[in-house]
Amino acid sequence: MCHVDGGNLRGVTSLVSVTYLDAIRSAQERALREDPRVFLYGQDIGRFGGAFKATKNLAEKFPGRVMDSPISEDAMVGMAVGAAMEGMRPIVEMQFADFSTVGLNQMLNHAATTYWRTGKPCPMVLRLPSGGTPGSGPFHSQSMEAIYCHYPGIVVMTPATVEDAYTMLLEAIEMADPVVFCEHKLLYYHLKSEALPESAVPAFRARVVRAGRDITCVTYSAMVHEAVVAAEELAEEGYEVEVVDLRTVKPLDTDTILASVARTGRLLAVGESWPWGGASAEVVARVASEGFELLDAPPKRLNAKDTPIPYHPNLWAAHRPTAVRIAAGLREVLRY
């Protein structure tokens, strides 16, 4: 657990607002400044500052520690594994989460197995610019957390807020285990906070975003904001929806989920990723097997449609869960 003071972020705290992307850049800057083991590796992240500018100005501030890589996702992750074994703390930026499939082998079979096989840690962070944005289509929109969660040996984080983007990335960098850090691209520029946080929610704990007594909506990443809008819509109809933000999907904070379901008796699990397997399926499975007596209705889940992610905004809007679809899903469970 890191202690966040935000005090040494000169030039950032004076901004009127801090975006989710600023938080990610600031966390990396702070880690580079405070920990000589930290270095950044990725495509176009050096002088160019990265495709999304998550490393803007960092190469200049930390010479030799923010490095451009060739377009070789497998070798990028493999390089980080070797560097981590040598005691460094690499942060690898994938240009888009989707391209991390090319580096999956190094992450899942190499990084993730190292501690179990050798007893020695493999501390590294794989940053994944994740999720859909309008017009991004099948190969620049994916949410990859389910695949990484399936393999043992990895922590998978999915921050939904500016505060979590900052504090959780710092935690990820400090951690002895490999971490997949799923950042949502839709939140990069639009999600703002007044300042960087000075404290953090305890690591690996889910957060009750909005308290409610009628139904629990468990979700994470950008879907948290859609769920909150849906909850507001249902409040007008007289239903109080409890929204739980998982923050970290693996390990899964089953206790917080079950405590919420104990209060509400109903569950809708929402994820932007595809339906088959994954975080929302795991939530439903655990509640069904460990909290069966708490339920007043069958637990349900809502995910994207089981097709590649469409290009046109009309199709994309219907493909992923939105506040409207989440509200409909909540009503369905409430009506049972």
Place this chain on the structure above:
Amino acid sequence: MAIRVAGALESKPKKGFVDPIESLGRTMLRARVLEDKLGNLYRAGRIVGGVYLGKGQEALSGAGGLALRKGDIFAPLIRDMAGRLGFGEPMVDAVRAYLGSRLGPMKGRDGNIHRGDLSIGILPMISHLGAMVAAVAGGLMAKRMKGEKGRVGLTCAGDGATSTGSFHEGLNLAAVEKLPLVVVVADNGYAYSTSSEKQFACEDLVDRAKGYGLEGHGVDGTDPMACWKVLHHAVERARGGAGPQLVVGKLLRLCGHGEHDDGLYVEKKMRSSARGKDCVSVMEEEAKAKGRMQDWRNWKEHAVSEVEAAVRQVLEEPVPDPFEEDWCATLTAGTCEASQVS
């Protein structure tokens, strides 16, 4: 260390001089005797899982391991018993990995050729071919960032591994970063049962070095003295700042892919060709020609007792206990999923 090769051996040994016949010869013998024993233990049902031997590849592998120093990184592949022993892996740890001893570096959680010991710079290979190239490159980049100078990384591959995307990506990354990396390809003509003509279309794999911007070295993998010379040269080139080196040794594996495989797909004419020579016999002839046969016999005898002692010791060691095992794949407090999912 000066590179001394055959011809200079009759002269009185000088300080710092390493006699390749003794150094490489003994390493090859230790590997061969140990692997013969492991094959026997497998056939006797004492080893579960696969046994993958490096018979016929001891010269190339051993020369690579011996050319390295303490503090270097070594990432062997499946036929590198000689390289491992040459680099300094304790023989008993090799046996422990095969017999699943709880006292071994992998504690029975992984076995056979997938062993390694990060505390002495041996990376435990994963089975996915080519993957170790980038990992060694990463280790070397870390050493560079930490200011550790004069370190070399060496990893081994077969002709089959050269077909993977991982091998290409890793080699290209190492070349771009001008890392002190040596990649040793043992081109033994077959990747499992698939012959080279279905594996690659270039005349010689060493020709690829130019395309990557690397220095390439071809060597007859059945000739121990040539392997010694070329590997020492390549390692010293890398250590001196000349960037990554690609060494391609042509040879034949004198066993199956694993001990479960009779290797009958290897063509007869290939077996009887110069490529099919046994490098251990070639080294024995070399020792004989230098009047070192008594030494050779002593080395062999010593290897036999070392192997017998290691096996005897490990057979008495504890094996893993599923009830005492720590079933957590992560290290950070609060991240263990095993306790949550029944």
